[in-house]
Amino acid sequence: MSLPASEPIPMPEEELPPARRRRLNRMVLPEDGDEQSARLDELGKRAIPGAEFYLSALLAGLVAGLGFWLDSPALVILAALLVPFMGPLMGLAVATVAGSVRFLLRSLGSLMIAAVIFLLTGTLAGWGARLFPPVSLIQAGYQTRFTWPDAALLTVGVVVTLALMNRSPSQRPLVSSVAVAYTVFLPLSAAGFGLTSGVLPGWEMGLVVFLAHLIWGVLCGTLTLVFLGFRPLRFLSYALTGGYALLCLAGGLVYFLSSEGAVRPPPSLPAALPPVLETPTAFTGEQSEQGLTPLAEVPSQTPSPTVTLTPTATHTLVPTRTPTVTLTPAPTPVYARINARGGNGAFIRAEPRYDALIVVSMLNGNVVEVLEDVTVNEGVTWVKVRTADGKEGWIVRELLATATPAPGW
Template structure:
């Protein structure tokens, strides 16, 4: 790989072996200590974020929260397009490979501040979602779970963003690669904030875990790319190989421990959403029976009249099982009290099972049913978003003898 043509090529030292001279031409980083020191100083200055980084991080989080609210893939892409250059993430990679603890901590603080603004933007979208009865979170759900396709896009975006950051004349390509990196880092974090506020299952803390693992993975990918460009720890710059190993090891521990946590607690892993099915109605199957012979009529004495017990009916309630099945969305809210003003208890996707309790009431011109989930929480749901699979409660007769009188 050659240096940019707009910059003068460094003169080759004829005293170097041929293999060393070929390696010097391939590397982006200078081969001498003084030139590499100057290059590192320029990189540190370029990788220090400005106030624009914070502003556009918040805008990206806000647009992602809006995309989760309206379930629009186009708005998710727009959020990635408005994301700022993730220079602090590249700074983490640079600090890791050169072993600078001070620059690593400074880049980490900048990264966490930007992440907090993205999270807050998604949470504001969740507050807006609480004003509606049902929300569809299928597309947001996809961003809060691990996927090999997402990891491939992360590796491509992180590697190219790091590479083009080193090259001063590749700014246009840098912005394109940064979109892929922001798509995989900022969108899961924002939908985690959305899920924390709305209580949507599968978004919190899944999205936060995905962000942590992908952030550590992107730092490791950046370290690999920087190593191939020729950057390495240098003792006379104050950086040691041991410090570099510790910083890189920390990133690896975060990445692999996050994946193991997801596997152990079954969070951030894609699961199939069950679709509601109606249970078949039982039917009676006739059986063949032998007809006994007609008995011979014989005279028998008329018995004394006896009292026949009166049959009374004692109703026994059978729990009615239902499933969430909203027509205008992928799920609906369970509220603490009937009506749209009731406090939010949970957000359930279509297919989530529920048990109907006997209470029902009318609020805001709608019929609300009292429900209970299999894991124990209770609340009120619109009748129109539920389908039932069991019959209407039946009455079991009990025989109570009536005393003679």
């Protein structure tokens, strides 16, 4: 006598009806026979990119590189608008909740192909910038650093996109997807631009920002799906979610420690430069009248006393006059370190304005000599500085930290 089975025995795939086999082949995620699996499968299908995704990524990457070259915010925003629907990132969140390794790798592969396209188009624009150097690099420099407003924009974009996808089975929210594309792909394009142009210090931070935004976006997408009622189906779902959270926590700790720590100068320079005093030099009266060079210069930490030539006694009734020359000590040179908070360095420009030509770019910690020239342009205070190799230019005063005392600093 046969006992009733406690659960239905699945049929081999080759014994299934043809319609059932075709349905299984069209499914993105494995079938578990419940409503949640069917809803996740629908979300996964809409997250699969087509050929237009990669073509649009190529066009958007070229526009982004041109925007960094010309330092045009309009072109940078246009590049984000040209990026197609960010389905691969949403697919990573769906695959995490479903615990599907196959769909996870498929979505990650699609996203990495688009990322390489943006990186290569950025390097192409960087080569062009070598022939015609850009006037300024405000847009590219902004994309290569992590900011909390960008993280908030990414969070809102991912949450709204998945919420709209869950609400309407046939909808691909393009507006909210623009926020995701702006924060994920543009840092890669800026990194490629800085790699080949040679004028963007700290370009490698663009790669770090891309990875940070990618992991944070997938974590936000996973938590959004859980909030919408999709429970994790497998142990792998919990493991992946915990891994995303640990990576985000570790990255946040590194960011806070690096940003709150003191900026140190390079090993070849002292932590603080001692005051340097130029020693006045004595002149004879005859040499002073003829405009000759000083007799000797003796370095000292304190000003030397002024030498006064005593009149020599003669047999005449009127003594010979010997003039006395009194020298005023030169002002103490002021040195300062490059200290651009929220960035890796700063530009020294030929004129005291943001659109002036770039003389040189210097990383944080490098020491420059602060000259006497100070001017205010459009509410921004600019000071003239001289680098160690003798180059002079203008820099925003807030980007400097003095290493020697200076009045008003």
